[in-house]
Amino acid sequence: xxxxxxxxxxxxxxxxxxxxxxxxxxxxxxxxxxxxxxxxxxxxxxxxxxxxxxxxxxxxxxxxxxxxxxxxxxxxxxxxxxxxxxxxxxxxxxxxxxxxxxxxxxxxxxxxxxxxxxxxxxxxxxxxxxxxxxxxxxxxxxxxxxxxxx
Numbered sequence: 001x002x003x004x005x006x007x008x009x010x011x012x013x014x015x016x017x018x019x020x021x022x023x024x025x026x027x028x029x030x031x032x033x034x035x036x037x038x039x040x041x042x043x044x045x046x047x048x049x050x051x052x053x054x055x056x057x058x059x060x061x062x063x064x065x066x067x068x069x070x071x072x073x074x075x076x077x078x079x080x081x082x083x084x085x086x087x088x089x090x091x092x093x094x095x096x097x098x099x100x101x102x103x104x105x106x107x108x109x110x111x112x113x114x115x116x117x118x119x120x121x122x123x124x125x126x127x128x129x130x131x132x133x134x135x136x137x138x139x140x141x142x143x144x145x146x147x148x149x150x
Contacts, residue, residue, distance in 0.1 A: 001038060002092055004089065006039050006040045006041075006042070006043055006127075007039070007096060007098065008040045008043070008056055008100075009037055009038060009039045009040065009097055009100070010037065010038060010040075010047055010050050010051040010099070010100050010101075010102055011035055011036070011037045011099050011100070011101050011102065011139060012035055012036040012037070012103070012136075013035045013101070013103045013104070013142055013146050014035065014051075014055065014059065014061070014103075014104045014106055015092070015103065015104070015105055015106070015127065015146070016105070016107075016110075016124065017020060017105070017108060018102075018108070019126065019127045019147060020108075020130075021035070021124070021125055021126075021127045021131075022035070022036075022059070022122060022123075022124055023035065023125060023133060023134065024036070024059070024114065024119040025119055025120050025122070026118070026119060027116065027117060027120050029124070029135075033123070033133045033134055033135060034135060034136060035134070035139055035142065035143070036051075036054050036055050036058045037054065037099070037139075038053075038054035039092050039097075040049065041053070045101075047073065047100050051063070051071060051102040051104075052059050052064065052071060055071075055104060057115055057118075058114070058115050058118055058119060058141045059113065059114065060112060061104075061110060061124075063104065066104075066105075066106065066107075068106050070104055070105050070106070071105070072102070073080070073100075073102055074146065075099045076101045076136050076145065077098055077099060078098070078099050078101075078141075079096055079097070079099075080096065080099065081095055081096055082096065098134065101119045101145070103146045127143050127146070129142040130143050131144050142149070
């Protein structure tokens with residue numbers, strides 16, 4: 001039996017110096033484009049470590065091999081309702097998730113290696129186009145928030 005997910009997650013907006021943003025398409029939902037996301041493995045897992053782990057699992061990018069400061073905590077969190085079709089992954093009665101936002105600047109020539117069971121395609125888009133293409137409105141907001149302050 002799979003382990004139930006913890007309703008605390010990270011979202012990582014990955015971008016290049018030209019402000020292009022990486023979006024990845026979910027394997028379980030065609031045309032659902034998003035930034036890297038994932039739940040904590042343990043309730044007390046460090047948020048930045050969780051962000052780095054999820055980035056590596058979903059894109060093959062090793063955050064610890066990038067320059068210090070490449071991963072930035074945006075110091076923003078949101079609470080949202082978990083889509084009903086995904087609630088089975090959580091304990092009975094859990095309907096809300098708290099998501100913490102991060103940003104990761106990567107080299108322009110970074111290689112992306114998707115986890116095929118999670119994602120089937122990726123694109124680099126201008127941050128404006130990426131924000132519009134995300135299936136989650138809050139993911140789009142995270143992208144726009146990052147570039148409104150940068």
